[in-house]
Amino acid sequence: MAPPLLRLHASFLCSLAIALLRAGRLSAASHLLSSLPASSSPPAPLLRRLIPALASSGLAAAAIRFHPADPVSLNAVLYSYCRLRLLRPAIALLRSSRPTTVAYNLLLAGLSDNAHARLAPAVLAEMCKRGLPFDGVTVNTLLAALCRNGQVDAAAGLADMLLLHRGAGMDAIGWNTLIAGYCRVGDTPTALSVADRMTAQGLPMDVVGYNTLVAGFCRAGEVDAARGMLDMMKEAGVDPNVATYTPFIVYYCRTKGVEEAFDLYEGMVRNGVLPDVVTLSALVAGLCRDGRFSEAYALFREMDKVGAAPNHVTYCTLIDSLAKAGRGKESLSLLGEMVSRGVVMDLVTYTALMDWSGKQSKTDEVKDKLHFALSDNLSPNGVTYTVLIDTLCKAGNVDEAEQVLLEMEEKSISPNVVTFSSVINGFVKRGLLDKATEYKRMMKERGINPNVVTYGTLIDGFFKFQGQDAALEVYHDMLCEGVEVNKFIVDSLVHGLRRNGKIEEAMALFKDMSGSGLSLDHVNYTTLIDGLFKAGDMPTAFKFGQELMDRNMLPDAVVYNVFINCLCMLGKFKEAKSFLTEMRNMGLKPDQSTYNTMIVSHCRKGETAKALKLLHEMKMSSIKPNLITYNTLVAGLFGTGAVEKAKYLLNEMVLAGFVPSSLTHRRVLQACSQSRRLDVILDIHEWMMNAGLHADITIYNTLLQVLCYHGMTRKATVVLEEMLGSGIAPDTITFNALILGHCKSSHLDNAFATYAQMLHQNISPNIATFNTLLGGLESFGRIGEAGIVLIEMEKSGLEPNNLTYDILVTGHGKQSNKVEAMRLYCEMVGKGFVPKVSTYNALISDFTKAGMMTQAKELFKDMQKRGVHPTSCTYDILSRFEILCLSGSYLVIVKMVHDPAVETFSYLCGLDHRIIGGTVGGVLITAELFRFVATIGNFPVHVFVFEWIKNELAERTSAILFTSLWPIQGYCTKHLPSQGKKRWLIACRKGCKASDRRAELGLVLDSGF
Template sequence: MAPPQAISPTLQTSFLCSLALAFLRAGRLSSASHIVSSLPAYPPAPLLRRLIPALASAGLTAAAVRFRPVPGDTLTLNSIILSYCSLRLLRPALNLLRASAKPPWQAVDAVSYTIFLSGLSEQGHGELAPAVLAEMSKRGVPFDGVTVNTVLVGLCRRGRVDEAASFAEMLVRGRAIDSLDVAGWNALIDGYCKVQDMATALAVVERMRTEGVEVDVVGHNSLVAGFCRAGEVDAAWGIVETMKADGVQPNVVTYTAFIAEYCRRKEIEEAFSLYEEMVKTGVLPDVVTLSALVDGLGRDGRFSEAYALFREMEKIGAVPNHVTYCTLIDSLVKAQRGKESLALFGEMVSRGVVMDLVTHTALMDWFGKEGKIDQVNTMFQHALSDNLTPNCVTYTVLIDAHCKTGDVDRAEQVLLHMEEKSVNPNVVTFSAIINGLVKRGWLTKAAEYMKKMQEKGIAPNVVTYGALIDGCFKYQGQEAALDVYDDMLRRGVEVNSFVVDSLVNGLIKNGKMEEAEALFQDMSRRGMFLDHVNYTTLIDGLFKTGNMPAAFKVGQELMERNLLPDAAVYNVFINCLCMLGKFKEAKSFLTEMRNSGLKPDQATYNTMIAAQCREGKTSKALKLFDEMKWRSIQPNLITYTTLVAGLLKAGTMEKAKYLLDEMASSGFTPTSLTHRRLLQACSESRRVDVILEIHEWMMNAGLHADIIVYNTLVHVLCCHGMTRKATVILDEMSRRGMAPDTITFNAVILGHCKSSHLDNAFAMYAQMLHQGLSPNIATLNTLLGGLESAGRIEEADTVLSEMKNVGLEPNSLTYDILVSGFAKKSNKVEAVRLYCEMVSKGFVPKVSTYNALISDFAKAGMMSQAKELFNEMQMRGVLPTSCTYNILVNGWSKLRNGTEVRILLKDMKGRQFNPSKDTLNFISRAFSKPGMKREAQRLLKAFFKV
């Protein structure tokens, strides 16, 4: 028996092509795609003539562009050009088009150019269309009305409608075409409507009529949509009346324009009423109509109904498209329901629905707000792989996400890349960078970006100024912040509630409660709308300064202005009462909150849990945690972080580990903030042994190990003098390719200073400079603090000279260290000189600085000078502590000045301070009769309950 003959390659290829075509006809696209991938690069021409158009029409464009067109075969050429355009690959499409116009191919026709022109139009490059049309004409390819209309649509899509009208006029006058057809006129009408030039759109309609061209349903619908977008719904209904008078019946597009506008206005009931009327008249909804309703429900926060309608669409024959998916995803993201939006995103990918740039950007924004920078970058790369061109908004979201994680260097790289791609940053982009720099304390660099944006002609807005004001309050003091505020007013930037909040909050944090209250009232008198956030900030400040009556009065004013307290306002009252230890009153506010119809949220319970943890009452905190879950309020990352930190601080390690495991199983990934709080809790509990254990647990739980995380770990270790372990962490950073920054070095320098290894501290500073890093004021203050602690303050000149060399100015802490250091060394001349310099610059010394000065004078018996300093500190708003009183009582006792001692003891009792045992001994030695010293001590201790 003869052996079976091998199947010839041509026959095998023919069989595979036939099989692929059969799969395509059956709708089994994945099977067809698999078969096509096994075909040779150059199948026989007759097979290609059948296969390529079938692939293109089935949407398998990536498979279609694997092949070269058959010479002289226009159909295969056009199918491949269409596939390239569908894949947004315009350059290969143009190269193929030009190559095919030359011998031996010569397969180009008007349709080939029209397809490419349509691709240009759809991808926003319509301004290039006239040049392509000119090339077409030069090559002798005749164009028709369809080609011209495609060019007009492309120009109109770019907003260049006047240019489109002039181009059409030129073609008609040059007799390239006889006249515009109805589709050409419609392109111009639609273009003018989209740029909201309704007067010119109506003028085009009139010109159509004079030239004997009847306006069809498409032209009328463009006018309806234009008036709806402009908010002129009555005018749009007027167009509908004109339509009917012209014998043109409204169709689904007409109704959809009205429905979309009603949804945009959140007039959902009106939209559904019109929807029902449309169906009753026999006009069936399409995917656009239903997508508009899904969008409207989403905008109105009615997500369950939106999702139900979304799922109902397929049943009524309107399969959701990329617009429907993207609309619903965008709404969910804006409502902070990111997990649901991710599920829809996964469904889109599995169904092969193309995502647009808006959806990519929305998901990037959500990931950024969640601190998930890796997912932000992945989504950005996904957009690039889909051949989408990132715009200013996309880049800004990416920059903002990096800034939120503290990686401003990477954000700056993205900005440079953005500019290299000729995407111009806007005020939001610069504000994101400036805000990121401000949060890192890099105000000088933030100011440089402010200058750069102004050089580009981009005016800073209220958000930019608000970020700078906030940063100045935190890092440069009140005067610098108010200078920025004055600059803002000079430039005519209108103050809003955001800036008011930055100013009020900054003044409160700087201890200027009266000024904050006065500013708030001034803004209120000027008629500025102050929102819940402004009131909440002021109430919070008043509570924290102990002015409860004023806080309740502001709360009353809030209600009188019909700004009914929301959950946030109640949360502030609850938080402040908890901070003051008034937990019963906080509980009564919780009850009142429920009675007023407001539902306590995560923040409410987190506040009360945090209060119990601060008091060390972890059992009560855990009861609140259980109550929270019983009331169907899901704990969030803050809840778990607060509880675990409280348990670690209390030393209950096993319960803390159990909650950490529960947190991981609930799907929460630790952030850098979680990491910092938990390590600080370990530090405060003196459980130094578990610091590295907790760090390792969080790394295994998915913590993104960035510079912020490592800086926290190094800082906590160094605060306990564990500089050797910190050095091991530095080596680990190096292995990961992560260079230490200024903050890292500051932490290690601090560790060496705390361990009294000053030489190592200065060696680390030298290494920092060697690596090209610039010190900040914290670096040099740490070195000064080390010298002061070691009693070597006389060497401070070296550090001060270095401070001057690197362009840094001493701040309040610098002076506190210097004054205290020289006072402790009894160098009164230098201490007083520095004190006078400090207060002349507007800095207010800390109470510890005053105590050091007063102590130095008291030791020398110079009590009148000590008393003068005591009075002066109170004039500057610095409240004396029990230590201050003990120093003064001891000093006056040495001089046996009973009058001054009695005044101070009375003052102490009024402030609920008790003299120390040493102070009582001083008093008894100074004032008791001979032989009565022990009895005097006993009576004093009994009186002061020491």
């Protein structure tokens, strides 16, 4: 091809590339130019158009290929490199060419924008070395670079050098740059002195200089000085503009309130100064800060009408505020609008949305938003990474959080105290206190001092996992480090002490902190009041509630919720309702927590009708039920057998946008189990799966546990096959459920076969596995085979626990293996375990059957000494074998009738005819027994009297009536029911005397007898 033709071809390709670049088709333009032969040389005028087009499109590397020689092309490529933050290629290009002053000015501007201002003096020195003159733009650019990097003194030194040594003057832009630099670092006095030097040089202050000083004073909180500057500005004949008023508006919104800001705004508009997007964005932010979201949104919508379209700051402010206020749906809607309008999102917006998703425990969404930020060429900062780390730690993914922390350090992004505190919180939640302490040490080594949040988190963790002494040691370490106690620490200490049963110590600490001048808040009082209620100390709880009000801290909704919750727990629903009424009278709105508390209490008592009434009241008050509300009600309805109502509520829950959770699934299936509605268990499970319940190992284990508890092993096997078909592998809980199911369905051999299968699949058994097998052996009288199970337990490195010993002792007791039962009993108590009452009953029963009364009585005493309360069954065992009456003592009976844990009526009905007939212990002891019975309430003594009459023991009947029952009020009546009259006639025929109607005392019969 001839050279002219080649040149023509190159010109055509270059023209086409320019057209493609203008159309935004960058990849097509780049591909087209790559096909251009290296030997071709487009005309210089065309290159002067092509190179800037490539550079402005970000294709600086492609532009370099054409060796930009003329100043315009060279400057275009330099500008492109600087804009893309490619400073090394920019410097290399500058040094390999013949640049002008403009080229160096562009490089200086690039250094300033990319936080490399420290290199600016060296570039200026190189410029001087190459003999290039610097102009006002050079000086101003250099000053801006240094000031932006915080090197204001260096900038001032440079200005002095230029003025004194080089005789170069500075224009207003340079002086204003210095003023802005000092204002930015908060040094307003020096900024004012620079302004004085400027006027001394013969340059009057312009509107930019005045505005800079006004903004600096407002930012420093010196609003009076800012007003003085405004007055000086007017006196100098400089008219204020929107940039003058905006700093005042921003200051008022942040400190004195939005009303003053709006007063100034209205005055500004009256003076003919129209607001811009910055002014209106500041007002939107102020309204959001006050929680006035409706007004903020209305002003946001007015911005377009006044010609100040919302920018990314306005959108980000509103999105961030709505997200933090928990109004995520509205913030996401604004985000969609922002994207559709082409408003570029910044890192603040992404971080705010990540934070909102994190607070909703949506870890995947947080990661997605970070990915979107990266795809928009936004580099995450420390705050962004901290949000991600905090979300991961709260979700329990501490290992992944550690990896993110390493990534931060690799990118030279320094973690701060919040970052480390989040990681420490993650380890504390998992009980890994050693790791948490290690991170605290790491913080201190890096010069980051742990704050009250760090120490409060550690105190909480040590209280929970290592006890009071360890937690208080952390507290003392905190004091030694000079960290002052605040409300957060007090709350951690009070909460920890009361959780450990030390409510008195918690109260003493609370009083000490309050007396030392520390200002305690609602949260502190609420924590203590809640602890006092749960400790049963209602009077003191109310006393602290009164103290709260005496300190002019009116109770908020949380305080009322604590009172309502605790009263409901104590069964005092009327009092709880009165608190609800008082809460409304105080102008406080009950929230979801308030109603959920009362609904939970009613459902716990089986009062589902009252709970549903509260749900209706809740809806009428425009309070939306949440997942807790629905979970509680649905479980409560299934628990009472109201299946259709429960299904209706489940449908309502799904229509309200709630997906059944694993908690919903577990509570509902357990409720069906308790009400023995086994017919609906599988149907409900399937319904929840169709409603969006995510099937995982937890869901299947819950279903298997419920089915196996009732011995429904065939259905459980079908569920297991479905689970395996879904690719979900069984775990220890799965096999434990199946073993229990086989034990419950009387297939003990299948239970042991399942255990063998468990080992074959390399799934480790736990203590519950072995206890279930032992329980099966005990139930079928095969406790003699327990040794095999105990050997397996030992192989697994497990020790018997309280339940293990209860099963073994009970099993051997039932089989009359007294020696082995007592050996195990002694071993059990020697290890500090306390036997259950059923274990004692089995031992006492075994000894009484053998007539070993002394040993039985010793066990009975030991039982009470260890704080185990006898039940009616215990007393029945003793009375049945005549221990009490043979000894001529009824003291144990006296203890029994005053024991709230014993059902007196059921016990006395089981005394049988040995005592009723007076054959043991005689009439006097029997009379005394009835005297004690009568003192505790209207017990139907007539049952026994009639038995005596039937057995022709009339004389003994009269003796009982006259010696025991006559002095007791409430047993005498002149009007007997018809059944009573018939029995009275029988009594008379049998020899009872009716002279003074005293015999009626023993014949008070209820109509149902």
